Amino acid sequence: MNISLEQAEAIIDAAKLKAAELDTKMNICVVDTGANIVAFARMDGAWLGSADIAQKKAKTAVWFTMDTAALSPLVQPGEPLFNIEHSNGGLITFPGGVVIKNSGGDMIGAIGVSGSTVDNDHEVAAAGAASL
Template identity: 70%
Template sequence: MGITLDQAETAIKAAKVKALEINTLMNIAVVDAGANLVAFVRMDGAWLGSADISQKKARTARYFDMPTGELGKLSQPGGPLFNIEHANGGLITFPGGLPIKNSAGEVIGAIGVSGSSVENDHTVAQAGVDAIS
């Protein structure tokens, strides 16, 4: 079964709390196992351009069932996945997107966060994952 709306909202709420804790404004997207948008929030004042990035990070994490930052390591020049970011209508291959798994270890969706440094994006995304793990 895929992620529920309640789970997605729980992830977003925890991510928002973490964003405020580290004093940043974020766009946070959660997709289901089919990479369809389930929930999205743009915190007041968060960058408009990061709305699309957060959703692409979530989809990228689900498409490949791995953190977007890990995919980025594989897609560097000379790497085995060089230029993969041009696939699927555009992927994001830097940190901030994470798969979400259920208690059995099955991927049920993904979260994508954008609006700050990639380190902060990853930290906020991880808070969302941790809230429903």
């Protein structure tokens, strides 16, 4: 029930295609259900600072079994999870981390994407996850 490297690489390829389609340069990371890195790619010219963000988005999605976009409203000032980012060595709670599910609907990992607007990041991550 854990993502394979072959699946992870296919997902990254699909994400790269979507990134190119959007004319963006992305850092893309896939982690397994233990939030451990399986595969990673930084497209030429993509922001260096987004490598860590892509990894943290993917891990955050697995840690809480939800897309990071679902966390964003909950971490604002006054909201229940304000400043949860201080846990686990650093979370990223804005869009771009997406849960990867198999055909049975079970989570088998997550993808994190960073390098453009959060809307683009999420779109590329979702395209990767949906390609499975």
